[in-house]
Amino acid sequence: MGYLGADYTVKSWLLTTDHKRIGLLYMISITVFFLLGGAAATLLRLELMTPRGDVFGSPDDYNRSFTIHGVFMVFFFLIPGVPAVLGNFLLPLMIGARDLAFPRLNLMSWYIYMIGGLFTLYALVAGGVDTGWTFYTPYSTMFSNTQVIAAALGIFIVGFSSILTALNFIVTVHTMRAPGMTWLRLPLFIWAHYATSLIIVLGTPVLAITIILVAVERLFKVGIFDPAYGGDPLLFQHLFWFYSHPAVYIMILPSFGVISEIVTAFARKKIFGYSFMAGALLAIAVLGFLVWGHHMFVSSQSMYAGMIFSVLSFLVAVPSGIKVFNWTATLYKGSVSFKTPMLYALGFIGLFTIGGLTGLVLSTMATDVHVHDTYFVVAHFHYIMVGGMVMAYLGGLHFWWPKITGRMYSEFWGALSALTVFIGFNLTFFPQFLLGYIGMPRRYYEYPEEYQVLNVMSTAGASVLAVGYMMPLIYLLISLKVGKIAGPNPWAASGLEWETSSPPPTHNFLDTKIVTSGPYDYELQEFADQQREVQEQGIV
């Protein structure tokens, strides 16, 4: 019967404390925000197809559009995406718990998220914001005549939602693990969400206070950041990036968790170097807090500060390299099946690697000065954030879709969407590396004609990408009606979430699970399968 059929009323959904239903509420709302942010992106790409401004009436409208794109995508889709949807749904299932530690707080997080979203939507309707998603002072506090306060308030509020979810995850992982589920038997998905939650808990409050200071400064002209009143605009950048650099890891660490689960399941092989994979997640979480200054290489901070931030930024490559090499080593000599989730995961590894390597170009001070604030940066962070988080989110969605809904989707359309997204993505963002390298600045809506060819390629890629994104929306919904019944474990994957029915019952498990071994014992399973086959064929 499952949690989906437990009750059909609207009230039973809006007042639910079931983490699985709350995960679905988040899924619906982040999809809406993704579509809004995507619509804004489409307008931007259309504008940039020609060197002249012809889609938007004025540069201001263009500014409003990229701000809306950034704000919705970063704060309402990329950051909450994997934790709030997949994390909420799977975290208790994977550790054998009946729910998160604070179910009502979990529901409250969703309402807070929605209220924050409405504030930001209000800012959009009431005239928009033209500061960019970074709200740099003193522009945002003094010169911009747009709805900065409403948008900032929305982000402040949504920050609380993410803090509360993170807090819930930390407590759940600490206190609600099933008997026998020791720390070193946690699936990497759980480790990833644990590391992410630590970043959220330690980083988000700093963003919250920074945003309050911006709002206070705008309202009362108190001058904490505004040089006209004696303040220091660099102070804003330090505080802002202290959160917003780790925020990149808030997007990417849960994705690492998803990819680890998929790669090991579809290579039918134990993940290579489990403890290093877990350690790398924590190392990235810690290092993520030490590198914010690389956003400020050209901001007149001292050369020595720049050198230290540069070196620390290189260090992040070490645990990131561990992740990529260990996924590759897991694939090596595995019996790999190229199902839809695996295609998305492989796409993720490719895009994340390109994003990571170009990150080294940016953390080198000298090359950063050359490509600073150009499309090179835009391409880099889209490769990491979109190529990373969105690929992992879609991969995870396909991987756990049978668990969430109890139905299988069309494998043909799934594979096709994975390929379309991958091709569309590269066609959109690879030309932007070249554009940035030859000097096209970001956030300009008109440009010299020699940049047009690459911009047209990018816009063409964006339409392919849009088709790729729309496909799952359609065939996943269709699968709800006509999909084959999935059964508890359609992928023959290991993990507690596969040991309950699909969709799971309201309290997840009918009996208390007792864990006796580490995660990913695929070799054992494989061996048992072979034995059975051999016996069935009567060879022995």
Place this chain on the structure above:
Amino acid sequence: MSSPSATAHDNTYGQDDTYLYHHFEDLQQQHESSSLGMWAFLSTEVLFFGGVLGAFAVVQTLYGPAMKAASEHLDPILGAYNTAVLLVSSLAMALAVRASQLRQHRNTVLFLVATIVLGSVFLGVKAYEWIHDYHLELVPGINFNQDRYPGRQILFWSFYFTLTGIHALHMVIGIVIIAIMAVLVQRRWFTGGGATQIEMLGLYWHFVDIVWVFLYPILYLINR
């Protein structure tokens, strides 16, 4: 819904509510979750105040003399008085936690009310100070007198009002929740005495006190 279900677990660690929510195995796990959750929340609060305090440290380093000149307009005696009031309120809160663990409902309510009264006294004194500052034309954005307080002194007052304002907001939230809790205990809403809830509330209240213990020397005394 996570409707509470009564169970007959014994109660060995001063835990009051014999209500066990469906998703926990036992009361001890439930208590540990609450307490870890509260500590994690307080760590976010440390970072929240830490952001402004970090910014203040930067400004203090850049414009030391102006900061010193500005802070001389604050009355350290009033600040000290308020510190004492707040520390006594913390004591009252601690006694309320103890009383709730012993299930002395009357004493619990009594100490909670004492906490509210002392907290309100603190806020009263704070309000008096703010009104005084207003008359001295020290409030940035409303009536700050740049001629009387030249240079970067305005920055000190920006931070002063932001820090004490956020702190006061935390106190108001605390007082409201304590009041609700006192009414609930009075009406025997908790099967036990609400010990877990009051213990968590106590952690919050002590945290707010500790923040003030940092703010007082930083704002009132550091330049003397």
